[in-house]
Each structure stands twice: as C-alpha cells, then as structure tokens.
Amino acid sequence: MAGMRYLGPARNVTEGRRIVATLDAWRRAAPRPRAIALAWAAVVTAALVMVALHTWVTDDVFITYRYCDNVLAGHGPVYNPGERSEGYTHFLWFILLTIGRALHVDPVPLGRYLPMPFFAISLVLLGRISGRLFPGRGGWFGLPVALVGWAVHEDARLFASGGLETAAFIAALLAGVDALASHHPRRGAWSGWAFSLAVLLRPEGLLYAAMGAAYWAWTDRRALRQYALTGVLLCAPLFVFRMLYYGYPLPNPYYAKSGSLSYWSQGWLYTRTYFGSYFVLLGASLGAIPIRRAWSAPDPDARAAARLLTTLAAAAAATIFLVARGGGDFMFARFFLPTTPFLLLLLEAAVHSLPRPALRAAGTAVCAGLIVLGVVRKHALFGNKKNVAGIVDEPQFYPEFRMREIRELAANLGPCLQGTHATILVGGGQAALAYFTQYPTAVERFGLTDETIAHQPIRLRGRPGHEKFATAEYLYQRGVNLRFHFSPVRNVPQYSLLEVAGVAGDIVVYDRAFMEHLKTCRGARFLDFPRWLADIYIPQVPAQRPDRLLGDWNQFQHFYFLHNPDPEGLHDRLRAALTARGLVNLPDTAAPVLIQDPGLLQR
Numbered sequence: 002m003a004g005m006r007y008l009g010p011a012r013n014v015t016e017g018r019r020i021v022a023t024l025d026a027w028r029r030a031a032p033r034p035r036a037i038a039l040a041w042a043a044v045v046t047a048a049l050v051m052v053a054l055h056t057w058v059t060d061d062v063f064i065t066y067r068y069c070d071n072v073l074a075g076h077g078p079v080y081n082p083g084e085r086s087e088g089y090t091h092f093l094w095f096i097l098l099t100i101g102r103a104l105h106v107d108p109v110p111l112g113r114y115l116p117m118p119f120f121a122i123s124l125v126l127l128g129r130i131s132g133r134l135f136p137g138r139g140g141w142f143g144l145p146v147a148l149v150g151w152a153v154h155e156d157a158r159l160f161a162s163g164g165l166e167t168a169a170f171i172a173a174l175l176a177g178v179d180a181l182a183s184h185h186p187r188r189g190a191w192s193g194w195a196f197s198l199a200v201l202l203r204p205e206g207l208l209y210a211a212m213g214a215a216y217w218a219w220t221d222r223r224a225l226r227q228y229a230l231t232g233v234l235l236c237a238p239l240f241v242f243r244m245l246y247y248g249y250p251l252p253n254p255y256y257a258k259s260g261s262l263s264y265w266s267q268g269w270l271y272t273r274t275y276f277g278s279y280f281v282l283l284g285a286s287l288g289a290i291p292i293r294r295a296w297s298a299p300d301p302d303a304r305a306a307a308r309l310l311t312t313l314a315a316a317a318a319a320t321i322f323l324v325a326r327g328g329g330d331f332m333f334a335r336f337f338l339p340t341t342p343f344l345l346l347l348l349e350a351a352v353h354s355l356p357r358p359a360l361r362a363a364g365t366a367v368c369a370g371l372i373v374l375g376v377v378r379k380h381a382l383f384g385n386k387k388n389v390a391g392i393v394d395e396p397q398f399y400p401e402f403r404m405r406e407i408r409e410l411a412a413n414l415g416p417c418l419q420g421t422h423a424t425i426l427v428g429g430g431q432a433a434l435a436y437f438t439q440y441p442t443a444v445e446r447f448g449l450t451d452e453t454i455a456h457q458p459i460r461l462r463g464r465p466g467h468e469k470f471a472t473a474e475y476l477y478q479r480g481v482n483l484r485f486h487f488s489p490v491r492n493v494p495q496y497s498l499l500e501v502a503g504v505a506g507d508i509v510v511y512d513r514a515f516m517e518h519l520k521t522c523r524g525a526r527f528l529d530f531p532r533w534l535a536d537i538y539i540p541q542v543p544a545q546r547p548d549r550l551l552g553d554w555n556q557f558q559h560f561y562f563l564h565n566p567d568p569e570g571l572h573d574r575l576r577a578a579l580t581a582r583g584l585v586n587l588p589d590t591a592a593p594v595l596i597q598d599p600g601l602l603q604r
Contacts, residue, residue: 034142041141041148045124048152052120052161057396058112058404062098062164063436064450065089066108067443069099070436078246080450081442087252088450092239093201094166108436109404112164119168120161124148126175127342131349133182134306138353144365146352147345153369154279154341155376156334159396166202171339173199174209178343181216181309189217189224193231200236204251205339208323210236212316220308257448257455258466264328267465270390271329272321275337278379281348281371285317288347291354310350313343328465332395333383391464404433411437413502414485417522423515426476426484429467434485444481446470477559481509497560499527511561530561534571542578550579554587562589 068078068089076082078095089095101111127148132140139145151157160167177195180188196213199206210232217225240250249256276283288310295307320340330336352364383394415438418425424442427435435443448454448469459468471481483499485506490498497507502524508516511530519525534557542550554575562572576587 037143038141041128041145044149044152045121045128048124048158049117049121052117052158055159055396056113056162057159057399057401058109058433059163059165059395059399060430060432062112063108063432064445065091065095065098066102067432067436068095069102072099073103080445084452085247086450086452086455087243087247087249088254088445090204090252090254091166091170091202092252093198094169097169113162116161116163116165116168119172120157122172123157123168123175123342124152126172126179127151127345130175130179130182130346133179134310134346135349135353138361139349144352144361146349146365146368147342149365149369150345150348150372151342153372155379157338157341160335160338163396165335167335167338170199170202170206171342173202173206174339175342177209177213178309178313178346181213181312182306187227189221189227190231192217192224193228194235196228197232197235200232201239204255205320208319209316209339212312212319215315216309216312219312220305253452253455254449254466257451257469258327259459259468260327262459263326264462264465265326267328267390267462268325271336271392271465272325274382274389274392275334278382279341279372279375280378281368281375282341282344284351284368285314285344285347288314288350291350292347294354310347314347316340317343317347328462329392331391331393331465331467333379333392335395391467398430407433408437410434410502410504411439413523414438414504417501417519417525421515421518423482423512424480426471426481426509428484428486430487431485444471444476444479473559476509477563480512480564482512482515483508494556496528496530496533501525508560510559510564513565531569531571534561534575535569539571539575539578542575542582545582547582547584550582551584551587554579554584558589 064080065088067080071080071082072078077085078087079085080088097115098111101115102108128141128145131145131147132143135143137143157171173195177192177199180192180195183191185191192213196206196210200210213228214225214232217228243250243252247253251260292307292310292314295303298304298307317340321337324330324336348368352361352368355361355364379394382389383392383397386393386397411434414434418438418441421441423440424444425435425440427440427443427445429446432445443450445451445454447467448457448471451471453475454469454471457469457472462468483506485504487505489500489505490507493507497509499506499508501519501522508527508530513531516527516530519527538553557575579587
C-alpha cells in the first residue's frame, strides 16, 4: 500500500538519539510541513479547551472515592469497614485517585481533570502512530486522520472528564500500539508495560493484551518473550491479591452485571445506537483494501504495518462482538470508545490509499465532518435526557449545579448519621450522596459493592448493569434502616415516611435507638412507630379489612418487631386485636415484602 511502512530509528539506535534526531528533523523541516504540524497542535489544543469547557463528574466515581478514603483511614480497600468486595473495575485508577485524596485534592475537581492529560496523550500518540504507519502521508507533518477524528469525537472529549478511567485506558492501549509499531530493541518490554497498564486499568485490557501477544507471536518471538515476562510481572500480583483478599479473580461489578451471560437483544441495540450515530466508523472496513494490497508489497516495512493494522482490525471486531454479546452499557459510547481509535486508524489507511494529496485532504475533511454529524445524530436520540432502552448520554445527568446541591444536602444530613451504626440503602445515582454524607454502612442497591447481591441470579433482563438488586429478604436481613430519595414520596405507607435535614426518604427497618437519635436532628419528621401503633393503629383494627390487616401484620414483623425489644407488649396487644377481628394462627416469620418501591431509584 502506498505510504504504508514503519518509520523509526534503526534497531541499534538508542531512544535518546532518536529524540535528538526528531528535534533535528524539526529544525530542518521546511516551513510548510512545520506549519502543518503547528496546525495539528492547534487542533489538539482546541480539543483540550473543549474538554475543559464541558467537564463533569459521574456519580459512579464516588463509589471508588469511598474505597480511597477507607484505605486512607486504615480500613483497607473496602466500601464498608469489615466487608471485602472490590466494587470498582479500575484498580490502577483507584490507586491514582487514592494518591489524589491523600494529597487532599477535592474529589470533584480530581474527577473532572485527572482524565484530561490522558486524553492529550492519546491525541499525541495517534499523531505518532499515524506517522509510523503512513510515512510521507500521515503523522504530524501530513494528514493524521485518526488524530483529527478523535479530536472532533464528542464522546471521546466527554470521557476525557467525568472521573472514570476511560481516557487513561485508551492512552495505555495506544501506547501499546505505538510500541508494537516501533523498532526499539526493547519494544516487546515497552508494549508489555503499556498493555499491562491497560489490564490494571480495566479487566477488558486482557483482550488487548492478548492482541499484543498474538502480534508478537506472529512477527517477533524474541519480543514476545519480553512482552510475556513484563506482563506476568506486572499483572499477576493483582490477580493474586484479588483471590487472597476478595476471593474472586475479577471485580465485583463483573458479577453484578452478569458479564459471563449473553444479552444479544440489548447488545445489538447498544451497537446500533453507537454506529448509527458515528456511522463513518463503518468505513474502517474500506481499510481492508489497501491493507490486503500491502501484504504482497516488496517493502518489508509495509508488510509489517499491514500485519499490525490487521491485528487492530481483529481486536476491534472482537471488542464489538463481546460488547454486543454482553448487552453493552447504560452509558452511551463508553464501551466502544477504547476500540474507536483502532477503527479510525483503519479508516486512515483507506484515506491514505487515495492517489492524490487533494483527495486525501478531502477524505480527511469528510471523515471529520461525518463524525461531527454523528454528534448531531446522537443528540437527536438522547437530547433532553431521553434514553434508548435504558441507554443514556450520562453527562447530561450530572451538571455542575447538581453536585453543589448534593454536597449541600450531605452537609445537612451527615451530622445526623455520624456516630451511629445506621445502614443506608444507596439507590441509583446516589453514590455521591452516600460519599459526602459518609453513611456509616452503605448497601449499594444494584450489588456493585455487595458480594451477596452481585452473585444472585438475574430474575429478569433489563437495563444493563441494573438487573440485580437487593431483595426484601436481604435488606431486612442486613437491617437496612433508611433509603433516601431526591424528592418526596407518597406511595409508601405513612408510617414509613421520613424527612431529615431537608432530605426525603422512607424507613426500611425502624430501629428504636437509632430513630430516637434522629429525633434530635434538625428538621427530622417521621411517625414514632411504637406510639402510632399503640394509639392509632390498634384501636382502628376492628374497622379495617382482614386482608389489609394480615398484610400489615406480616410487614410489621420485618419493619419493627424482629429488630427491637418490646417493653410495651405491642406484639401481644396487636395479636390479640387481630384475633378478636377473626385472624388466628398469625405467623411471626412470613416471607418479607419490601414496602412498595417508589421507583425513584431510576433516573
């Protein structure tokens, strides 16, 4: 293929001499190539400015922050002291966030800005890889199509903020590809480092690490030995630690999200929404034509580049298959972003196969324009917080003012819970509230941090990542006291309604000692259940329907009687009143039923 061969120093040239040679080439570059490089540098700068202007922080990262703070408090990497479960999937990112918290960096700006340097690194690496794979046509002095495409890709920029590890994961993958494309004598070790970092950042890194191993097995057995040794030394300790400390080889969210099961219907929908928006990425298949042509080229460097691009194509196809099989994610684009740079490089191969510079420039402009059109198509699907089968454009739900509101709520609520042994249910979108309020014990509703919930079977397929949830039996077993909501609820029994420090919620288990403490909190409003039962409910038993009375009896056991002493004899008084109403042989341990779920745990 025209222009497809490796560039780089000779194998016996040190990295330091390569850098000197690059700088010398820059000094000797003609004014026009230098101007082109400056133009691409301006594109990178503009992309970073766009990221900085649209920063956000996702709620999910506050799950990791709770782990960070527990480590710093001496409790170990746990969500609740004494409960071992790995509720995050990004071990190395967790380490970086913990370092940030140890330096007393506020969690909100830490989440907003920590991913940004990795996005910048990805752009730089795409320009560098382009120059190596397409010398004379790509790179910083040519047309780095993939770099331009990544810079204008809105979701690439959005996940350059947000607090998640996505940008760092992609940077590690591209560093690995850059090492695969190099002529450095230690390229096997360098690529091993990069792909090992990807594994430490996300379990999906194992797929790309296997890609790197396959490439070296295909092209250079000596580099493969370096690669394998580096990977084992860096990654094996993490898996040993997981087994010894948590008892499982993969993070808890893998099991909570049923990563081993297939969910094709949702997965294909997730795939269609992404590639239906960014349909230009399907043009990556056109790269097969020049790559196939390069297989028989006389230039060995062209053949080597073709092998690498073929490997990237296989990795992209495997990613698309696995994401579709697993049902995708509830965040639009996130699971496909890591493989998108590979697709852009394949698209770049097709553009650089065009015979004339004007056609290649037009092809680059068309690719960038179609990616921008993809942004428009995405907003047509997800604008105004709309969802497609539970898939959402996540940044829309976390504007800056929402984080301020959550911190204000937490500042009022936190003092009411400090020093107690309260257990609070954490609903969807409430990880930040749990973090800033510092719940004494928190049970994440969908099992991301809870081993028991994560390993239960799925009863009904639904929104990806939100299909397993705490059952009534488990919540009562755990003695969950409260669950909070971001707005008042009215479709639960009056005796369970609660408001504390301006935060609405409901009571799951009425613990007398804890509820007496809550009475001292500012703005606390709820019914004193024992008094209400004695003064209002029992006297009204003769006028109530038997079916309602039987349901209330069963509910009261789990709500109150199984968790509290009964000095007033309310249990016997209630049984006597119900017996007089004709209800006999009342069970004390009926199957638990959670008070009606108000549905506010959904977005």
